[in-house]
Amino acid sequence: MKEAEFGASGIETRRPLSPHLQIYRPTLTMMMSIAHRITGAALYFGTLLLAWFLIAVSTGGGAYDVAAYCLNSIAGKLILFGFTWALFHHLLGGIRHAIWDTGHGLEHPQREWLTRAGLVGGIGLTVTVWTIAYLVH
Amino acid sequence: MAKSPAPVRPAMSRVRFLGSAKSGTADAWNMRITSIALVPLSIAFVAIVLSLLGKDYAAVRTELGHPLPAILMLLFILSGVFHMKLGMQSIIDDYVHAAQLKEWALIANLFSSVCIGLACIYAVLKLSFT
Ligand code: HEM
Numbered sequence: 001m002k003e004a005e006f007g008a009s010g011i012e013t014r015r016p017l018s019p020h021l022q023i024y025r026p027t028l029t030m031m032m033s034i035a036h037r038i039t040g041a042a043l044y045f046g047t048l049l050l051a052w053f054l055i056a057v058s059t060g061g062g063a064y065d066v067a068a069y070c071l072n073s074i075a076g077k078l079i080l081f082g083f084t085w086a087l088f089h090h091l092l093g094g095i096r097h098a099i100w101d102t103g104h105g106l107e108h109p110q111r112e113w114l115t116r117a118g119l120v121g122g123i124g125l126t127v128t129v130w131t132i133a134y135l136v137h
Numbered sequence: 138m139a140k141s142p143a144p145v146r147p148a149m150s151r152v153r154f155l156g157s158a159k160s161g162t163a164d165a166w167n168m169r170i171t172s173i174a175l176v177p178l179s180i181a182f183v184a185i186v187l188s189l190l191g192k193d194y195a196a197v198r199t200e201l202g203h204p205l206p207a208i209l210m211l212l213f214i215l216s217g218v219f220h221m222k223l224g225m226q227s228i229i230d231d232y233v234h235a236a237q238l239k240e241w242a243l244i245a246n247l248f249s250s251v252c253i254g255l256a257c258i259y260a261v262l263k264l265s266f267t
Binding site: 047048054091 | 175183190201210214221256257263
């Protein structure tokens with residue numbers, strides 16, 4: 001703990017702070033709120049990947065070969081898998097926000113179920129899409 | 138002088154853009170609108186990407202140049218970059234406190250969102266029209 005700061009009057013001038021993350025016991029709703037923000041930020045960088053791919057397709061030739069090679073590599077597939085999960089996790093989180101915004105599902109058991117559904121659903125949809133990808137490929 | 142009565146305003150007009158600052162809730166509102174739009178559009182985006190798997194270059198090009206996938210991609214990109222610009226803005230507002238740094242971060246966010254959006258749109262349109 002930092003020592004309190006005192007102004008010229010000798011009265012403590014440090015403004016009171018609201019309790020932050022390290023004060024609270026971690027809960028699932030809280031972790032999912034953090035995950036929503038992290039997946040949102042990750043998707044931001046995912047759009048760079050999309051821009052690169054689309055430019056490569058419209059350029060053609062070597063540019064496309066490089067993009068296709070990178071995205072088909074193990075590392076590329078891992079990143080795309082992460083992107084798929086981030087998208088679905090974030091999408092379900094957005095739907096949960098929309099439900100909560102209407103005032104529904106905020107009570108104890110409902111809000112926990114909604115949150116778990118988001119977590120499980122995001123993983124489930126990701127696995128489903130990748131299964132389809134491998135089946136049609 | 139008679140005191141004028143308290144202004145009577147429909148509750149929704151306060152929520153939709155018309156708070157005391159007239160624009161205070163616009164970002165929150167636009168965040169909601171774009172996230173509603175992004176639900177079907179992201180699913181469409183994933184479906185389009187799935188349909189490209191295993192295709193060679195010519196087929197990928199043709200597929201992305203068809204009107205329906207192209208229009209869905211454009212809608213996804215437009216709502217996506219608008220949404221991510223607003224989202225990153227609130228992240229910056231929350232974590233970047235130094236005034237100047239914050240200003241630069243907000244400008245960088247705007248520029249990169251616009252550049253990413255424009256690059257994607259240009260590429261998709263090029264595939265459709267050439
Ligand atoms: C192109 C894909 C997407 C990108 C790049 C993206 C990006 C972001 C970012 C950066 C944030 C800010 C995170 C925060 O403030 O904590 C955010 C928040 C949000 N996103 Fe997305 N997102 C995408 C797709 C979606 C989808 C499909 C939904 C569907 C419902 C959605 C719903 C939301 C909502 C409701 C918020 C606000 C959360 C809050 O107010 O705390 N997003 N998004």
